[in-house]
Amino acid sequence: MADAMEQLYQQVILDHARARQGEGELANYGGESFQLNPTCGDQVTLRVQLDDAGETIEALGWTGQGCSISQASLSVMYELVIGQSVTRAAELGEHFRELMAARGQELDPARLEALEDASAFTGVARYPARIKCALLGWMALRDALAQAQVRA
Structure with a gap:
């Protein structure tokens, strides 16, 4: 059973790495963040636009290059946070950071369920x-959201 789940998780990551959601430059934005992983050279520029109240993620776009893990994580993150409140996006980001800190151990089922496809990264945390x-x-999102909120 564990092998079947690991294969499913790997397939989710591969699918998102191939068909990247949210990839593309966003022309109108309130916050932008460039992040670089100096260890491997992965990089991303993420832009976010909030609604007029500064409470909901109205648009998000990213460009970058890197391994399938970084690209798939960006794609999954996009699907999770687009249209969500800034508070909910921050909560999901915290859940994802907890997942990475768990080093392959599963989180509380409610948090795993909230992460949807992002739960596929459980094995990556090992x-x-x-x-x-x-x-x-996720680091780029946190930074871009902070900038967008200041400007809102």
């Missing part, structure tokens, strides 16, 4: 060198 790859986009 490899410390890959954790930064998976977190790259």
Whole structure:
């Protein structure tokens, strides 16, 4: 059973790495963040636009290059946070950071369920060198959201 789940998780990551959601430059934005993983060279520029109240993620776009893990993580993150409140996006980011810190151990079922496809990165957390790859986009999102909120 564990092998079947690991294969499913690997397939989710591969699918997102191939068909990247949210990839593309966003012309109108309130916050932008460039992040680089110096260990492997993965990089991302993420832009976010909030609604007029500064409470909801109205648009998000990213460009970058790197391994399938970093690219898939950005794609999954996009699907999770687009249209969500800034508070909910921050909560999901915290859940994902907890998942990475768990080093392959599963989180509370409610948190795993909230992460949807991002729960596929459970196995990635077993490899410390890959954790930064998976977190790259989430760090960029946190930074871009902070900038967008200041400007809102």
